Amino acid sequence: MATDADGNLPMPADLEKGDPSAAHAPSSPPAADEGGSVVRSVVDRWRREDLLERGGLVLRALLLLFSLLASIITASNKHGDWKDFDHYQEYKYLLAVSILALLYSAAQVWRQAHRFSTGRDLVPRNYAGIVDFAGDQVVAYLLISGASAAIPLTNRMREGSDNIFTDSSSAAISMAFFAFVSSGLSALISGFKLSKQTYI
Amino acid sequence: MATDADGNLPMPADLEKGDPSAAHAPSSPPAADEGGSVVRSVVDRWRREDLLERGGLVLRALLLLFSLLASIITASNKHGDWKDFDHYQEYKYLLAVSILALLYSAAQVWRQAHRFSTGRDLVPRNYAGIVDFAGDQVVAYLLISGASAAIPLTNRMREGSDNIFTDSSSAAISMAFFAFVSSGLSALISGFKLSKQTYI
Numbered sequence: 180m181a182t183d184a185d186g187n188l189p190m191p192a193d194l195e196k197g198d199p200s201a202a203h204a205p206s207s208p209p210a211a212d213e214g215g216s217v218v219r220s221v222v223d224r225w226r227r228e229d230l231l232e233r234g235g236l237v238l239r240a241l242l243l244l245f246s247l248l249a250s251i252i253t254a255s256n257k258h259g260d261w262k263d264f265d266h267y268q269e270y271k272y273l274l275a276v277s278i279l280a281l282l283y284s285a286a287q288v289w290r291q292a293h294r295f296s297t298g299r300d301l302v303p304r305n306y307a308g309i310v311d312f313a314g315d316q317v318v319a320y321l322l323i324s325g326a327s328a329a330i331p332l333t334n335r336m337r338e339g340s341d342n343i344f345t346d347s348s349s350a351a352i353s354m355a356f357f358a359f360v361s362s363g364l365s366a367l368i369s370g371f372k373l374s375k376q377t378y379i
Numbered sequence: 380m381a382t383d384a385d386g387n388l389p390m391p392a393d394l395e396k397g398d399p400s401a402a403h404a405p406s407s408p409p410a411a412d413e414g415g416s417v418v419r420s421v422v423d424r425w426r427r428e429d430l431l432e433r434g435g436l437v438l439r440a441l442l443l444l445f446s447l448l449a450s451i452i453t454a455s456n457k458h459g460d461w462k463d464f465d466h467y468q469e470y471k472y473l474l475a476v477s478i479l480a481l482l483y484s485a486a487q488v489w490r491q492a493h494r495f496s497t498g499r500d501l502v503p504r505n506y507a508g509i510v511d512f513a514g515d516q517v518v519a520y521l522l523i524s525g526a527s528a529a530i531p532l533t534n535r536m537r538e539g540s541d542n543i544f545t546d547s548s549s550a551a552i553s554m555a556f557f558a559f560v561s562s563g564l565s566a567l568i569s570g571f572k573l574s575k576q577t578y579i
Contacts, residue, residue, distance in 0.1 A: 269531050320523055320563070327524035328531055331469050363520070374574030 231368055235311075238365040239287050242318070245358035246280035252351040253277060262344035269329040270348065273355060276325035280318045280358055287314070308373035315366035322359035326352050431568055435511075438565040439487050442518070445558035446480035452551040453477060462544035469529040470548065473555060476525035480518045480558055487514070508573035515566035522559035526552050 253274040256264040264270035290301050302310050333348045453474040456464040464470035490501050502510050533548045 268534070272531075320520075323520055324523050324527040327527040331472075331528055331532065334468070370570050371574060374571060 242361040243284035249277040249354035256347040273325040311369035319362040326355040442561040443484035449477040449554035511569035519562040526555040
């Protein structure tokens with residue numbers, strides 16, 4: 180049923196005024212309806228792909244944020260004596276994987292921005308799916324590994340005493356864990372996109 | 380254009396010698412070729428699905444084997460005094476995730492055996508794909524997490540001295556890592572199958 184801009188049914192007054200949309204809508208043949216459902220399914224598909232695209236973008240941005248926080252918090256966790264992160268291999272590993280995740284997500288966001296501005300993708304189309312998926316999945320495994328390695332040491336230190344060093348470590352571990360969740364979800368989306376990829 | 384094995388165009392000499400490939404190629408009717416290519420593509424698809432099925436089965440069996448070894452080696456790692464695995468939360472965690480992986484893979488193998496013998500799947504068809512994928516992926520994350528948690532402690536103990544306790548721990552960690560690789564690859568396969576699933 181044809182409606183005007185406010186969503187109301189067209190009033191005879193509108194018809195008399197010669198509103199073109201109200202006048203033409205009822206005369207459209209049924210064939211146009213079938214065409215309409217095809218158009219709708221195509222539009223639905225575009226909308227779904229757009230949702231996946233946006234979801235992937237938001238998750239990569241979250242990954243960038245959380246891995247940046249994890250890197251900064253770990254790297255600045257130096258309070259002298261035994262309270263230096265670089266005396267412990269666990270925190271050095273956590274810093275390393277956070278920086279890897281940071282570099283990966285920064286490269287992805289930069290690539291996305293480049294694609295928006297120039298319309299060209301930096302990665303060849305045939306490899307884009309596999310590069311995205313492999314990157315997200317490997318970063319997710321690295322981040323959960325780094326967080327898991329750092330947790331027992333921090334836990335054991337906190338049994339002795341809570342201080343600024345252990346609190347910062349806990350914060351960095353939490354950030355790495357959130358980054359892991361982001362990249363794990365991102366891997367789900369890019370795996371789905373990879374499997375639906377068409378090679379035309 | 381029919382060519383011989385060297386990629387050259389057929390010479391009159393070849394035709395006179397009665398080379399079968401050169402002689403028959405032009406005379407085969409196009410209709411038979413089309414039918415043949417359809418059959419071939421269907422058979423290729425079956426073969427690919429069969430390969431995925433078998434690959435998934437082999438990886439689950441490997442997961443069962445490696446998680447069984449990891450559980451047994453960790454649980455039997457008691458040599459008195461400080462050399463008991465249950466004094467350390469890392470090894471208890473490793474044991475827990477190994478047992479979870481063991482239970483999961485045993486359930487999967489049992490389900491597979493049930494399907495082979497009765498032809499019915501224990502999981503409703505619509506959920507089979509997502510159950511497989513989620514199970515494999517979660518077990519993979521758990522195993523890499525357990526192995527990562529146990530590595531720094533073992534590494535630090537081995538700096539002091541190598542003995543049967545640290546050697547057993549290293550073996551258990553290696554087994555857990557192999558189990559992680561199996562379940563990670565299995566997650567790739569079941570994710571691919573999930574994305575190609577048809578809901579008929």
